[in-house]
Amino acid sequence: MKLYEYESKRIFAKYGIPVPRGFVLERDADIKELLKRHEIEPPVAIKSQVLVGGRGKAGGIKIAKTVEDAAKIAEELFNKPIKGLLPKILLVEEAVPHEAELYASITMDRAHRRPVVLVSRLGGVDIEEIAKEKPEEIHRTYIDPWIGLRGYMARGLGKKLGLSGKRLQVFERILLAMYQIFVDYDGDLVEINPLAVTSDGLVALDAKIIIDDNALFRHPEIAKRDPAETGEYTELEAKAQRLGFAFVELDGDVGIIGNGAGLTMATMDLVYERGGKPANFLDIGGGASAERVKEALKILYEFPKAKVIFMNIFGGITRCDEVARGIVAAIKEVGQKKPIIVRLTGTNEEEGRRILREAGLEAFIDPIEAADKAIQLARER
Amino acid sequence: MAILIDRDTRVIVQGITGKEGSFHTKLMLDYGTKIVAGVTPGKGGREVHGVPVYDTVEEAVKNHGADASIVFVPARFAPDAVYEAIDAGLKLVVVITEHIPVHDTMRFVNYAKSKGTVIIGPNCPGIIVPGRIKIGIMPVSPFKPGNVAIISRSGTLTYEVAAAMTREGIGQSVAIGIGGDPIVGLDFVEALEMLEKDPETKAVVMIGEIGGDMEERVAAMYREGRFTKPIVAYVAGRTAPPGKRMGHAGAIISMGTGAYQDKVEALRKAGIPVAKMPYDIPRLLKEVL
Numbered sequence A: 001m002k003l004y005e006y007e008s009k010r011i012f013a014k015y016g017i018p019v020p021r022g023f024v025l026e027r028d029a030d031i032k033e034l035l036k037r038h039e040i041e042p043p044v045a046i047k048s049q050v051l052v053g054g055r056g057k058a059g060g061i062k063i064a065k066t067v068e069d070a071a072k073i074a075e076e077l078f079n080k081p082i083k084g085l086l087p088k089i090l091l092v093e094e095a096v097p098h099e100a101e102l103y104a105s106i107t108m109d110r111a112h113r114r115p116v117v118l119v120s121r122l123g124g125v126d127i128e129e130i131a132k133e134k135p136e137e138i139h140r141t142y143i144d145p146w147i148g149l150r151g152y153m154a155r156g157l158g159k160k161l162g163l164s165g166k167r168l169q170v171f172e173r174i175l176l177a178m179y180q181i182f183v184d185y186d187g188d189l190v191e192i193n194p195l196a197v198t199s200d201g202l203v204a205l206d207a208k209i210i211i212d213d214n215a216l217f218r219h220p221e222i223a224k225r226d227p228a229e230t231g232e233y234t235e236l237e238a239k240a241q242r243l244g245f246a247f248v249e250l251d252g253d254v255g256i257i258g259n260g261a262g263l264t265m266a267t268m269d270l271v272y273e274r275g276g277k278p279a280n281f282l283d284i285g286g287g288a289s290a291e292r293v294k295e296a297l298k299i300l301y302e303f304p305k306a307k308v309i310f311m312n313i314f315g316g317i318t319r320c321d322e323v324a325r326g327i328v329a330a331i332k333e334v335g336q337k338k339p340i341i342v343r344l345t346g347t348n349e350e351e352g353r354r355i356l357r358e359a360g361l362e363a364f365i366d367p368i369e370a371a372d373k374a375i376q377l378a379r380e381r
Numbered sequence B: 001m002a003i004l005i006d007r008d009t010r011v012i013v014q015g016i017t018g019k020e021g022s023f024h025t026k027l028m029l030d031y032g033t034k035i036v037a038g039v040t041p042g043k044g045g046r047e048v049h050g051v052p053v054y055d056t057v058e059e060a061v062k063n064h065g066a067d068a069s070i071v072f073v074p075a076r077f078a079p080d081a082v083y084e085a086i087d088a089g090l091k092l093v094v095v096i097t098e099h100i101p102v103h104d105t106m107r108f109v110n111y112a113k114s115k116g117t118v119i120i121g122p123n124c125p126g127i128i129v130p131g132r133i134k135i136g137i138m139p140v141s142p143f144k145p146g147n148v149a150i151i152s153r154s155g156t157l158t159y160e161v162a163a164a165m166t167r168e169g170i171g172q173s174v175a176i177g178i179g180g181d182p183i184v185g186l187d188f189v190e191a192l193e194m195l196e197k198d199p200e201t202k203a204v205v206m207i208g209e210i211g212g213d214m215e216e217r218v219a220a221m222y223r224e225g226r227f228t229k230p231i232v233a234y235v236a237g238r239t240a241p242p243g244k245r246m247g248h249a250g251a252i253i254s255m256g257t258g259a260y261q262d263k264v265e266a267l268r269k270a271g272i273p274v275a276k277m278p279y280d281i282p283r284l285l286k287e288v289l
């Protein structure tokens, strides 16, 4: 789960990472009053609080030179969607003059099965871009979890960025604090981009913390957010997620339901290989009940891009008769709004087929035949 | 002996009194797996399908001797169960549990390594040596004894491929679902190192998916001659968009790694044929066997 910049900066401040002085501004608050109360003088940076990256480029970050200016910009930013998301709050903070922008982050490295610290001289830009264009500008250190990040490792990385003297000391302190946050908050990512180089030190101008969703139970103090707030999901994807389904929209017209992530992906690929275009990924998981199957079908009924629904079920812990009951229940409840093509094999296959046959549906055994049929029906509609 | 386990492997079920644990204990017993004891803290003294239950792994091992355990414990308590199994000296721990925080997995996987314990999973279907033993939750009907090993990041897709192979008369020496999380214990490279030395395995089917770089590391291993038996691969997620998690926590293309094309290119360049559909695997296997 992604935290907002202002939430991440509060945590940073708690751990002693230098951040600009500032405050959050709600829609109906008086910015002039708040500037006075916090003793912050323009110029100030006013920053749209939305959970997407690249806000700067998208016009979500403005510098105000006067108090009047600040009020006008705040009004403007509150009404300006950034990549489709309207901010509920803004972050107002001192504009920090700086000479250079660095990059620093900590994530979990899958291959090495341990945390990795990444730093670069080329901050302010998307790290994926640096990784692609100038990979030699990214320096990394892998962390043994039993030792943790040590000061000398942090200093070593700082040296590679050309830091020395007091700045090097501040850099070390910042990286150690980031690592502590990474551990304490079950971070998927702790990132500072940019880390500004100022006349007398370093300041985190941006802050990003992503918490492992599976670890949220350890952090009850952090407010859960709705999937729609993240800007990563369409409305229907967010809805499916609330129901506990992994659902991803694609651009084709053959709706896909499978059991198990691998089989569901393979089913999308199968449709593509046979000349069709998958409309989505929707995994009902292992051991799905008839009720779950029905819910899944209803999601695709609501999804206009899916002209037909291709269900590929390999029964293991998932039972074919349960799946069949779910299909029949969905049809009974909302009618057969779209053609459903079912490939059914595995546990309780015979019973599943019988249930479908009674409802007038003939299930396929061969997945390729089923895919071809689904593609053909999608073309005809 | 196949790899890791065989007919006489003695197994403990951790979380045996839960719904899943008890259900699959029965199915494993039916398949012939030697389940010698179960563990659920606070429920010692009971029996589940005739298997004695203990409060601790240590007691279970002391009374029955054991080589391996399978963990059905809920995510919050699973790391503790894994450490307990490692510290009791078990050499293999199969972690079925889904949704374990990745920081926990990272730590117990590293700890296990330092103690010489192999972890399979988390979020995996387990391991089966057809006709002899299964430590896992996979249905058994798709599998048949033979000499092709399957290693896979996906559960259902493993069953699907095994069934297609079995239909074509190609049996399996072992099938291992290594799990769908970003960090897992036993990975493809380590599994292949074991399979290289296994006389019962003549070829390997590798079922990968988008995300991470495990398939690329297998390609490098093969190219460098560190694995010498034929491999046939399939990679799920050719049509998956970047930046989206495809069900499995580990199935995501991010930071420029994990893309389908990169994996397939690396594998093909190394001389490993890649099936376009899982259903093509038996045909490709016949070409290399």
Ligand SMILES: Nc1ncnc2c1ncn2[C@@H]1O[C@H](COP(=O)(O)OP(=O)(O)O)[C@@H](O)[C@H]1O
Residues within 6 Å of the ligand: A020, A045, A052, A053, A054, A055, A056, A057, A061, A093, A094, A095, A096, A097, A101, A124, A193, A194, A205, A206, A207
């Ligand atoms: N408080 C600030 N003072 C001066 N410049 C700032 C400040 N906050 C942001 N910036 C500038 O705006 C750019 C984008 O801001 P950032 O917080 O990184 O948002 P995003 O990454 O979403 O674009 C930064 O690279 C920096 O140059």
Ligand SMILES: [Mg+2]
Residues within 6 Å of the ligand: A054, A124, A193, A194, A206
């Ligand atoms: Mg930024």
